[in-house]
Amino acid sequence: SQTIHQWPATLVQPVGSPLSLECTVEGTSNPNLYWYRQAAGRGLQLLFYSVGIGQISSEVPQNLSASRPQDRQFILSSKKLLLSDSGFYLCAWGDRVGTEAFFGQGTRLTVV
């Protein structure tokens, strides 16, 4: 069966520090991969999606970047965090044939 791992679960980082959140998927090949952000009490905002290694599409201009160095690994990064980067970050994967997305447990990022 397929599983998705996202870590860390919580993170407190000072303004101006770098960020690296990692997501890996097991049990599937060539998944579509997604990074979402969710502010408290709000909906889900798609940040990045990837249909293959090295292929990243950005949905919104921001202080973040994403990379996909391996087929089942998706990384969300920032060189210098801003206060406004605080939020709940969710990684998800989707099968190329089916269309539902399966989510990780999320990372609660607080920038202080």
Add this chain to the structure above:
Amino acid sequence: GESVGLHLPTLSVQEGDNSIINCAYSNSASDYFIWYKQESGKGPQFIIDIRSNMDKRQGQRVTVLLNKTVKHLSLQIAATQPGDSAVYFCAETSSGSARQLTFGSGTQLTVLP
């Protein structure tokens, strides 16, 4: 469509009553719809889906209704239980969207004892 900047609408129901959560979409090309449940501090979990060639689909205690004429989707939960308290999101996608999901704003369901 995506409404990430809005506060979530809320719905409160008595335990044992039926719940109906509604969602409107705007893309007439959308052909696949999903309902997710998100508990506090967790990632969304798949509940039920429906394709555009159907207008109703039933699961365990849940039913999804699709009205393509008015671009409306609803989730009905029978005999609502305290464990059903969560935020519910609808999502839609179309074959021309690289299968990206577009999420609705979500509804906070609270089950009252």
